Amino acid sequence: MAIKAVVFDFGGVLIDWSPEYLYRELIPDESERRWFLTHVCSMDWVIRQDGGQPIVEATDELIAQFPDHAPLIRAFYERWHQMVAGVLDDGIALMEKLEAAEVPLFGLTNWSAETFPYAWEHYPVLRRFRDIVVSGRVKLVKPDPAIFAEMRRRIELQLPGVEPAELVFIDDNAKNAEAATALGWHGVHHTNAAQTEAKLRELGLPV
Structure with missing residues (x-):
């Protein structure tokens, strides 16, 4: 797929x-x-x-x-x-390659609902995602399958009929990437941007 x-x-x-x-x-x-x-x-x-x-x-x-x-x-x-030291330029560059290729992008983050507004205000890159699931707002945290279900529900609102095998999830925490894989997604454990980009290329993405 x-x-x-x-x-x-x-x-x-x-x-x-x-x-x-x-x-x-x-x-x-x-x-x-x-x-x-x-x-x-x-x-x-x-x-x-x-x-x-x-x-x-x-x-x-x-x-x-x-x-x-x-x-x-x-x-x-x-x-x-x-x-918070700022953005990670190599990660942003990878995101922008996907964005330029018009790949739909979403966010799924473990983040307190009380501190996330600071990031939203200071890092405009976050506003470029179609939707973001913030754990503190939904009161679920990765790697709980329920937060992935909520993310998929939100994605389906914009991409009806999307299957888990058609989704990629990138996380620097191996347990979270593995949780996505266990649900049928393509979980990618992010250790550096070059390796993640290579993995996305293997999956057929234009990066």
Whole structure:
């Protein structure tokens, strides 16, 4: 089957986001910083906000668990914008090749509904997608099959009858790419733009 649409994850593919950018300043010692981002403001904690938990509530809960780290915990979302370094030019270039070939593009991102508006305002490239499923808004997170079902439902509104085998999903998290593949999509684990572009070419896309 010919590919009818490509779905992009954002962080790590198109947007350069990392807690390291902020916490290198706040916790200069690498081992201490690694411990903090592994055990306190961990990705398991972040994913709860990506799934819809209010930031204030999540912050208060974590401070109750780690009161000695209260200022560092509060900084995570108070200074969240300092974790975003900008766009990833090679990822944007790949997206623009698909766009120039008139391939329908969609977005599927694990992102808090409270912080996504900042990205929407500051990175106009996001407005070029036909539709975007933001996990915090639908209260589902990748790799849950339900969020892929919601994405496919949205795509079908614009491309009636589209089949999973006609969809490509690009994500820098291997588990998310594998989840898409398990659902019949073409999941692409993004490690760098050149490899992703080669994979898209194999699938017959004009890049």
